[in-house]
Amino acid sequence: MNRPPLLAPAFxxxxxxxxxxxxxxxxxxxxxxxxxxxxxxxxxxxxREDARRTLIADxxxxxxxISEWLSGEESAARALAKNLPHPIDxxxxxxxxxxxxxxxxxxxxxxxxxxxxxxxxxxPPHTPRPDPSLQASPIDDxxxxxxxxxxxxxxxxxxxxxxxxxxxxxxxxxxxxxxYDVRLVDDYGQRIAATADARPTGGQQSYRVSMDxxxxxxxxxxxxxxxxxxxxxTLPMGLMVIFLLLSAAASWTLxxxxxxxxxxxxxxxxxxxxxxxxxxxxxxxxxxxxxEGRLVHVNRAFCALVGYSSEQLLGQLPPMPYxxxxxxxxxxxxxxxxxxxxxxxxxxxxxxxxxxxxxxxxMIFEAPLVDAQGLHMGWMGSIVDITARKRSEERxxxxxxxxxxxxxxxxxxxxxxxxxxxxxxPLAALASYNAGVLRSLERLQFNDxxxxxxxxxxxxxxxxxGRIVQRIRGFLTRRAPQPEPCQxxxxxxxxxxxxxxxxxxxHIPVQIRAPAGLAPVQADPVLIEQxxxxxxxxxADALSGTADPSIVVTVSAAGARFLRVDVDxxxxxxxxxxxxxxxxxxxxxxxxxxxxxxxxxxxxxxxHHGALEASRSPTGGxxxxxxxxxxxxxxxx
Ligand code: ADP
Numbered sequence: 001m002n003r004p005p006l007l008a009p010a011f012x013x014x015x016x017x018x019x020x021x022x023x024x025x026x027x028x029x030x031x032x033x034x035x036x037x038x039x040x041x042x043x044x045x046x047x048r049e050d051a052r053r054t055l056i057a058d059x060x061x062x063x064x065x066i067s068e069w070l071s072g073e074e075s076a077a078r079a080l081a082k083n084l085p086h087p088i089d090x091x092x093x094x095x096x097x098x099x100x101x102x103x104x105x106x107x108x109x110x111x112x113x114x115x116x117x118x119x120x121x122x123x124p125p126h127t128p129r130p131d132p133s134l135q136a137s138p139i140d141d142x143x144x145x146x147x148x149x150x151x152x153x154x155x156x157x158x159x160x161x162x163x164x165x166x167x168x169x170x171x172x173x174x175x176x177x178x179x180y181d182v183r184l185v186d187d188y189g190q191r192i193a194a195t196a197d198a199r200p201t202g203g204q205q206s207y208r209v210s211m212d213x214x215x216x217x218x219x220x221x222x223x224x225x226x227x228x229x230x231x232x233x234t235l236p237m238g239l240m241v242i243f244l245l246l247s248a249a250a251s252w253t254l255x256x257x258x259x260x261x262x263x264x265x266x267x268x269x270x271x272x273x274x275x276x277x278x279x280x281x282x283x284x285x286x287x288x289x290x291x292e293g294r295l296v297h298v299n300r301a302f303c304a305l306v307g308y309s310s311e312q313l314l315g316q317l318p319p320m321p322y323x324x325x326x327x328x329x330x331x332x333x334x335x336x337x338x339x340x341x342x343x344x345x346x347x348x349x350x351x352x353x354x355x356x357x358x359x360x361x362x363m364i365f366e367a368p369l370v371d372a373q374g375l376h377m378g379w380m381g382s383i384v385d386i387t388a389r390k391r392s393e394e395r396x397x398x399x400x401x402x403x404x405x406x407x408x409x410x411x412x413x414x415x416x417x418x419x420x421x422x423x424x425x426p427l428a429a430l431a432s433y434n435a436g437v438l439r440s441l442e443r444l445q446f447n448d449x450x451x452x453x454x455x456x457x458x459x460x461x462x463x464x465x466g467r468i469v470q471r472i473r474g475f476l477t478r479r480a481p482q483p484e485p486c487q488x489x490x491x492x493x494x495x496x497x498x499x500x501x502x503x504x505x506x507h508i509p510v511q512i513r514a515p516a517g518l519a520p521v522q523a524d525p526v527l528i529e530q531x532x533x534x535x536x537x538x539x540a541d542a543l544s545g546t547a548d549p550s551i552v553v554t555v556s557a558a559g560a561r562f563l564r565v566d567v568d569x570x571x572x573x574x575x576x577x578x579x580x581x582x583x584x585x586x587x588x589x590x591x592x593x594x595x596x597x598x599x600x601x602x603x604x605x606x607x608h609h610g611a612l613e614a615s616r617s618p619t620g621g622x623x624x625x626x627x628x629x630x631x632x633x634x635x636x637x
Contacts, residue, residue: 022255029247033240037232044231048205051224055207058176059222063209065171070214073162074148076102080110081150081158088112093121106166108145115155144192146215164193164215180222187217285362285383288369293318293339296378305362305385307355322352324359338366338379349386361390408586412596420473427466434459471526481524481607485631488555488563489514491525495532496553499540507549508540514555519630521563527604528628534597535567535624541590542571542621552619562610562627571621579614601626 080098093099099110103124112121148160164184172182177195184192185208206223231237279286279299285306288297295316303310306322313321323331334350337343343366352360363386369378438455446452471482489512496503496510503510536551543549551569558564574582581587583602588595598612605612610627617623 022251022258024251025254026247026251029244033244036240037237040231040234040237044234048228051228052205052207055180055205055222055224058180059207059209059220062172062176062182062222063211063220066167066211066220067214069167069171070211073102073106073160073167074150074214077148077158077160078150080160081152084112084152084154084158086154088121090121090123094123099123102160102162106162106170108161108163109159111159111161112152113157113159117157120156146192146218164218168193168195176222179225181225183221183223184211184215185219185221187219192218285385286380287313287383288378288380290378291339291376293335295320297380302383305354305360305383306352307358322354324351324353327351341368343379359387360385361387417473420469423469424466424473427462427469430462431459431466434462468526468530471524472530481527481604483522483524483608485520485522486525486528487518488521488523488528488565488628489518491523491528492532492553492555492565494525495529495536498529499533499536502537503540503551506540506544508543508551509549510536510551510553512553512555518555518557518563521628522631523608523628524604528608531601531604531626532565532567534601538597538624539567539569539571539622542573543569544571546571546621550619558627561630561632563630564625564627566623566625568617568619568623569621570617570619573616573620574614574622577614579612582614583612 076098080096080102083098084096085092093110093112099107102110110123111119114120144164145161146164147162150158150160152158168182168184172195176182181194183194186192205228206221208219208221211218211220280301282299282301285302285304286297286299287295287302290296295313298310298313303313306313308321318332318335319328320331331350334348343364347363347365350362350364352362354360363384364381365384366379366381368376369380371377434455438452438459441452441455492512492514496512499510532553536553539551540549543551549570551567554566554568556564556566579598579602583598584595585599586595587598602612605626605628609629612624612626615623615625
């Protein structure tokens with residue numbers, strides 16, 4: 001595959017990425033946890049910011065409230081200072097309703113000073129049993145006091161000490177003291193006063209504002225009570241850490257699993273390669289079929305055997321493309337038997353057809369296919385090509401048969417030769433007796449033409465018989481035929497004259513079609529006559545039982561140098577048999593037949609350099625034809 005050069009590094013990284021795939025879940029979990037952590041941090045900051053803003057707002061609100069309160073106290077003290085009687089003493093001061101009210105609120109003591117800062121009066125008086133009505137508000141020991149200093153009419157000053165803690169108690173609402181530690185502190189951060197339950201150290205956030213001018217050098221400070229939990233200590237963060245640890249453990253397990261799978265895959269690949277190599281090196285074809293008979297596996301030898309590619313074969317269901325079309329039904333029955341598990345253990349033979357139509361003989365051994373769980377998945381067949389073996393067996397059989405036929409032919413030839421030899425003498429004797437009788441009758445001047453004619457014809461027939469015997473003997477003893485120039489039409493007519501009686505008896509009309517002016521042939525007329533007699537006799541045999549029998553013998557020119565004779569009948573026909581089959585020695589379909597006729601005819605014709613053929617006749621039956629060479633100029637006498 002061609003990869004664009006720019007992407008080449010990315011493709012090079014692919015195997016590494018695939019190998020590190022187990023890390024991906026952990027990395028994703030890490031990214032997710034970091035995102036959650038970042039979000040927690042952000043929302044923590046937001047929260048702190050919000051809390052700070054609220055804190056500042058609360059401090060300012062409280063400061064204004066306290067300032068308002070203190071302003072009230074200052075106004076009350078100012079009014080008292082303004083209306084202070086002169087001269088003044090402790091009793092006068094303590095009787096003043098403003099003093100009593102102030103002491104009941106937040107004042108601790110009221111002191112009147114003259115212009116030289118000498119004490120003129122002081123409330124509450126330092127007595128062992130002070131007047132409870134003039135008792136100042138109780139305050140915490142740790143709290144400090146503050147004072148208001150106001151000028152009096154007489155040029156002195158009125159000092160009103162008050163408890164800032166009481167001020168806080170009066171002004172700080174309950175919800176605020178729950179939320180914050182509220183304190184008043186000095187310049188150095190020293191506590192002046194605080195709400196009752198304020199802790200010495202404040203919360204995480206604090207804010208202070210100056211209480212100037214009503215309480216110079218004092219600050220109001222609010223500190224959050226809640227201990228702020230940093231974002232990394234929150235529950236979600238803890239859960240995220242656990243999640244990360246679990247992801248790491250899962251990734252680790254995944255890594256182990258992936259390694260095991262990878263090594264199992266490697267092992268499986270090696271095994272598959274081994275198996276493929278072994279299968280491909282086999283000369284035995286292998287085919288796997290599932291339980292329905294579908295082809296699921298074929299090896300190279302099998303493909304080579306049947307001539308189809310594995311793509312063409314895989315997935316095929318019966319009927320298979322390599323089955324012989326004419327025996328599909330038989331193959332189907334065999335297939336059903338095999339699928340039922342009844343295939344012979346010792347294997348069975350079958351005839352298939354290659355993709356190019358060549359028939360092949362195969363030997364098939366079937367075995368059940370069982371998977372890892374022991375389940376029967378189908379059938380595995382090993383197929384051996386036995387075509388060559390079959391052919392050689394067939395050749396051997398034919399050779400044996402031919403050998404047998406040859407032996408029978410030789411014997412037959414010898415018998416015929418002996419018979420011809422034996423008949424020769426009686427025939428010669430017959431001929432000479434016939435000649436002697438004729439001569440005697442002539443001498444006695446016996447002139448009955450019928451008797452004399454019969455005797456002469458008898459003499460001719462005897463001479464003819466002698467000739468036939470001689471020729472057959474010559475042929476069987478493998479002497480060459482004795483060709484002579486002759487007219488083929490005459491030979492045909494002579495052969496049919498000899499058969500006339502038989503044909504008349506069988507009511508078979510014979511026609512001769514021979515155009516005039518045909519060239520003479522160079523042939524042994526006796527042997528060609530025998531060929532014709534045999535062909536016409538066979539035609540007559542094939543016509544038995546035919547409603548309207550007829551035989552036509554046609555002589556015609558076959559090219560410039562041959563004449564051709566066709567013997568047509570409208571009988572039963574050849575049933576698809578070729579001349580090779582028909583002319584096999586001893587091939588006969590007749591109960592009394594010897595099966596030698598056509599074999600001898602072919603030998604005779606071939607010894608004349610012609611050819612014997614068999615085909616379907618246009619009249620419906622069989623046509624036997626032979627050719628003979630015409631007389632060449634050199635042969636012309
Ligand atoms: P035979 O006549 O003794 O059977 P042949 O060699 O002459 O031996 O013939 C061989 C076979 O050829 C016959 O048995 C017959 O089946 C077939 N045959 C020959 N001539 C014809 C024909 N004209 N029509 C049909 N079959 C024929």
